[in-house]
Amino acid sequence: MEKFDIVCLGDATLDLFFFINDATVSCDLNNENCELTLKYAEKIVVEKFAKSLGGNAANVAVGLSRLGLKTALITAFGNDEDGAFVKRKLMEENVDILNSVTPETRRSNTSSIIVFKGERTILTYHDGINDPNIKVSQSRWYYLTEIFFDLNLLPLDAKIAFNPGVREIKKGKDFLQPIFDRTEILFVNKEEYEEIGQTKIKTIVVTNGSNGAKVYENGNEYFQEALTGEIVETTGAGDAFASGFLAARFYGKTIEEQMLWGAKNSASVISKVGAIDGLLKHVD
DSSP states (O other): OOSEEEEEESOOEEEEEEEESSOEEEOOTTSOSOEEEOOTTSOOOEEEEEEEEEOHHHHHHHHHHHTTOOEEEEOBOOSSHHHHHHHHHHHHTTOBOTTOBOOTTOOOOEEEEEEETTEEEEEEEOOOOOOTTOOOOOEEEEEESOOOSOGGGSOTTOEEEEOOHHHHHTTOHHHHHHHHTTOSEEEEEHHHHHHHOOOOOSEEEEEOGGGOEEEEETTEEEEEOOOOOOOSOOTTHHHHHHHHHHHHHHTTOOHHHHHHHHHHHHHHHTTSSSSSTTOOSOOO
């Protein structure tokens, strides 16, 4: 018998938010390839500061837990005050972390997020997970954002959702293909989808910010518009869509309902600071 409804494997970070007003943005003629410019060698006033639990896998684990699923996270924590903060927040959200590890010399993964006019520029420190003592809990579903373990540890009948992110995608198709072969749902943004190219994965969820999301499943294409509302900053919007979508699928909702749950969760998250505070506890 499975111990959990879903186990998430991947990153958990400390997110630090710095809201500033003193900056400029320059873009090319197509209003693309924009760059944020700060005054060099000067002190920049931070109008608002916040810190939060973050990391793709952790965000999704919390989102699923809030929507009623029995959830675990397998990750590596920093052996420092930031790591203790991240652990405490996960436990407060009823996410099981018993099979996670805390290597003695590991520092916490951290993202410093500069928010200017609602858009983010992210400085990130990321130390990959590499620990032979990782054990994989039994579950009906697995949500993967990093591959730091032997895939054969997952039961052959397990359902896998994969959100590879930039670091995993850069490892190339040869690295990704064995994972794709076992993946039931792939979560990517529009740029990642274009880079990956064609796959035979049953369900592909492609998010595209304010332009909404598409799902490709069994030869069909579905579209969900982005829901309008207050936008404070957009950290965790894609993760919120993933947790809403997965929870709805777990509860046997239609594909249209799954996308709507994702969109509602995403819209709620971007109305708050950080990837966690706006995650829904129920979807109307």
